[in-house]
Amino acid sequence: xxxxxxxxxxxxxxxxxxxxxxxxxxxxxxxxxxxxxxxxxxxxxxxxxxxxxxxxxxxxxxxxxxxxxxxxxxxxxxxxxxxxxxxxxxxxxxxxxxxxxxxxxxxxxxxxxxxxxxxxxxxxxxxxxxxxxxxxxxxxxxxxxxxxxxxxxxxxxxxxxxxxxxxxxxxxxxxxxxxxxxxxxxxxxxxxxxxxxxxxxxxxxxxxxxxxxxxxxxxxxxxxxxxxxxxxxxxxxxxxxxxxxxxxxxxxxxxxxxxxxxxxxxxxxxxxxxxxxxxxxxxxxxxxxxxxxxxxxxxxxxxxxxxxxxxxxxxxxxxxxxxxxxxxxxxxxxxxxxxxxxxxxxxxxxxxxxxxxxxxxxxxxxxxxxxxxxxxxxxxxxxxxx
Amino acid sequence: xxxxxxxxxxxxxxxxxxxxxxxxxxxxxxxxxxxxxxxxxxxxxxxxxxxxxxxxxxxxxxxxxxxxxxxxxxxxxxxxxxxxxxxxxxxxxxxxxxxxxxxxxxxxxxxxxxxxxxxxxxxxxxxxxxxxxxxxxxxxxxxxxxxxxxxxxxxxxxxxxxxxxxxxxxxxxxxxxxxxxxxxxxxx
Numbered sequence: 001x002x003x004x005x006x007x008x009x010x011x012x013x014x015x016x017x018x019x020x021x022x023x024x025x026x027x028x029x030x031x032x033x034x035x036x037x038x039x040x041x042x043x044x045x046x047x048x049x050x051x052x053x054x055x056x057x058x059x060x061x062x063x064x065x066x067x068x069x070x071x072x073x074x075x076x077x078x079x080x081x082x083x084x085x086x087x088x089x090x091x092x093x094x095x096x097x098x099x100x101x102x103x104x105x106x107x108x109x110x111x112x113x114x115x116x117x118x119x120x121x122x123x124x125x126x127x128x129x130x131x132x133x134x135x136x137x138x139x140x141x142x143x144x145x146x147x148x149x150x151x152x153x154x155x156x157x158x159x160x161x162x163x164x165x166x167x168x169x170x171x172x173x174x175x176x177x178x179x180x181x182x183x184x185x186x187x188x189x190x191x192x193x194x195x196x197x198x199x200x201x202x203x204x205x206x207x208x209x210x211x212x213x214x215x216x217x218x219x220x221x222x223x224x225x226x227x228x229x230x231x232x233x234x235x236x237x238x239x240x241x242x243x244x245x246x247x248x249x250x251x252x253x254x255x256x257x258x259x260x261x262x263x264x265x266x267x268x269x270x271x272x273x274x275x276x277x278x279x280x281x282x283x284x285x286x287x288x289x290x291x292x293x294x295x296x297x298x299x300x301x302x303x304x305x306x307x308x309x310x311x312x313x314x315x316x317x318x319x320x321x322x323x324x325x326x327x328x329x330x331x332x333x334x335x336x337x338x339x340x341x342x343x344x345x346x347x348x349x350x351x352x353x354x355x356x357x358x359x360x361x362x363x364x365x366x367x368x369x370x371x372x373x374x375x376x377x378x379x380x381x382x383x384x385x386x
Numbered sequence: 387x388x389x390x391x392x393x394x395x396x397x398x399x400x401x402x403x404x405x406x407x408x409x410x411x412x413x414x415x416x417x418x419x420x421x422x423x424x425x426x427x428x429x430x431x432x433x434x435x436x437x438x439x440x441x442x443x444x445x446x447x448x449x450x451x452x453x454x455x456x457x458x459x460x461x462x463x464x465x466x467x468x469x470x471x472x473x474x475x476x477x478x479x480x481x482x483x484x485x486x487x488x489x490x491x492x493x494x495x496x497x498x499x500x501x502x503x504x505x506x507x508x509x510x511x512x513x514x515x516x517x518x519x520x521x522x523x524x525x526x527x528x529x530x531x532x533x534x535x536x537x538x539x540x541x542x543x544x545x546x547x548x549x550x551x552x553x554x555x556x557x558x559x560x561x562x563x564x565x566x567x568x569x570x571x572x573x574x
Contacts (some may be wrong), residue, residue: 100422163536353413354406 136199141299144192208287218366243322
């Protein structure tokens with residue numbers, strides 16, 4: 001694993017050692033020496049008690065691993081709970097945009113409505129259609145749910161915070177290939193949607209997954225190309241380096257076309273209106289999850305919301321300076337959260353403003369508009385950089 | 387020249403998504419406008435207009451005597467035959483209804499009984515909450531009809547109310563005058 005993560009660059013080695021010694025600060029060479037001096041001091045103390053200095057190193061490894069496990073657990077807990085307020089928020093925004101009030105009856109202004117919905121989904125009958133492919137039908141929700149969670153391993157939420165005198169980094173791992181990792185893993189999510197539609201053996205579901213196939217192929221490509229401009233500017237694929245490169249000027253100033261292409265492709269990736277053809281309520285029942293009920297349906301919903309947050313996070317990191325603030329000296333983590341919240345709101349705002357694109361229009365936008373724009377963006381960035 | 391400018395403007399607007407931006411601005415404006423939701427039955431209740439044809443009621447005259455003369459015209463004109471009147475004659479030789487039953491499950495609230503009544507005794511009032519689990523409960527007798535609320539005086543408003551789950555009816559609060567529901571309607 002260490003070998004895979006260290007292609008020889010200074011920053012990447014710092015990041016790779018960061019994985020091994022999570023409790024200590026990880027940046028540049030400085031942190032390396034500090035962590036080494038800490039461990040030697042520890043070894044000196046422990047050598048008096050124990051004649052084996054390897055024990056200290058083992059302890060260090062265990063602490064680092066424990067920290068990673070703790071971070072991952074916290075991340076999963078946050079991501080699993082996040083859809084609850086988001087569904088409430090979405091319904092409230094929808095209501096007020098349509099001059100309604102949204103949920104009002106469960107709790108104060110319907111705040112407990114998501115909890116009630118969760119209980120409802122948990123206690124509902126778990127129905128599997130008679131003609132369904134049972135294995136794929138059960139596999140699909142897990143395939144849809146897991147990749148968006150896995151992706152968050154590679155996503156930084158800030159540099160580091162100090163807790164009880166120890167510097168704790170706000171990311172699980174600083175991969176030097178974070179962007180590639182994200183695109184590779186998020187591609188798997190599509191299989192969940194495709195299998196779900198296929199296994200249900202219903203024509204609406206199959207149509208939904210067919211549309212998803214076509215949509216994902218046409219939108220992952222412009223999305224990938226849109227990111228290349230950012231990578232060229234930061235000279236790195238590590239998301240932390242990309243954010244650090246935006247300390248003065250955000251990438252959206254240099255890469256407006258890249259931002260546009262990435263955002264539109266992100267809307268399609270998250271399968272939100274105007275590109276939610278896979279689950280078009282109007283023409284396909286509920287699209288690929290027509291036949292799903294109960295907690296399996298909830299898996300698809302959670303996956304959808306986590307991807308929405310993921311795309312917002314990626315937009316913020318790649319184009320809007322990550323945790324770099326402007327004007328107001330707020331804590332970096334708060335800046336990051338505020339920006340992400342804004343983009344999540346924009347997603348919901350779009351949903352209740354725009355109609356759905358037709359299937360052929362969707363393909364035309366993907367191949368005829370976004371892809372040429374993304375390619376032109378790369379060429380322009382290359383010319384301006386050289 | 388101006389046509390060319392218009393066309394150029396259209397293309398510039400198309401390139402910068404002027405139509406999408408105006409749509410977003412519209413929904414954003416609506417998000418901060420007042421919701422038109424009437425919070426029935428939790429907080430508010432609609433008092434219908436005085437022309438509203440709700441539950442029937444029988445009226446009394448100044449002396450407190452029932453106005454109905456038991457002529458049975460209402461029963462005769464009723465298109466769904468839901469009124470049943472049995473008359474009697476008191477010691478002064480006046481006709482009164484001994485039995486006056488309306489089967490509200492069959493009634494279609496056309497208001498013809500109100501039109502036909504020569505004594506202005508029966509009319510359709512403002513009450514609209516009389517759903518029931520049993521259709522037998524929907525046959526309303528004379529004394530119940532006399533107790534029903536009459537036509538709304540301040541119709542077309544929304545008054546504060548609260549749901550009384552014990553009696554399964556809505557209890558209005560003391561506030562007699564509500565607000566005009568139409569004030570929330572956004573006119574563009």
